[in-house]
Amino acid sequence: MHLPFYETVYDGKDRWIFRNPRNRSEIFSRVCWAMSKFPLLVASASAAAFLAAGGHTLVPKELYDPACDIKGNISITSGERIYHVPGQQDYAATRIRFDYGERWFCSEAEARKAGWRRAGR
Structure with missing residues (x-):
């Protein structure tokens, strides 16, 4: 177990003691050490999130995959x-306006699952 800003000391009698820092400079050096690891922590967390999402978190798949050619349109009326x-x-006359919540789909099943219905014409 590690407590922030405390020094872990082994007392030689099979137990660990958490010692308070002695002065401000000791606290400052520990804070600086922790902050120096912050960019590494942020980069690692970002990479893990990106890979966990299949590598598609920066740009939605429907914006770069030509197979995503189903247009999701919201009726104005x-x-x-x-x-x-x-x-x-x-199909040709339909324009996708992202600011209205319209979007592209990669399959009809994906569109139905999102709550959209197929156009009648």
């Missing part, structure tokens, strides 16, 4: 969430 697949009548 009803607010209904509708997706359009290539070949449908309004």
Whole structure:
């Protein structure tokens, strides 16, 4: 067990003692040591989060994968969430506006799971 700013000392009798720092300079040196490790901690945590998400956290997959060609459109009049697949009548005219919450999907199953329905035409 390690307590911050305390020195761990073995007393020779099979036990560890946590000793308070003696003066301000000792505390300062320990704080500096801890802060010098901070960038390494941040970089390690960021890399772990990036890899845990499959490496797709910086840019959403639908923005760079050409297979993600299903357009998720929100109706201005009803607010209904509708997706359009290539070949449908309004596919070419549909524009994705991210500021309105519209998005791209990589599969119809993904769109349905997110609560969108297929366009009728």
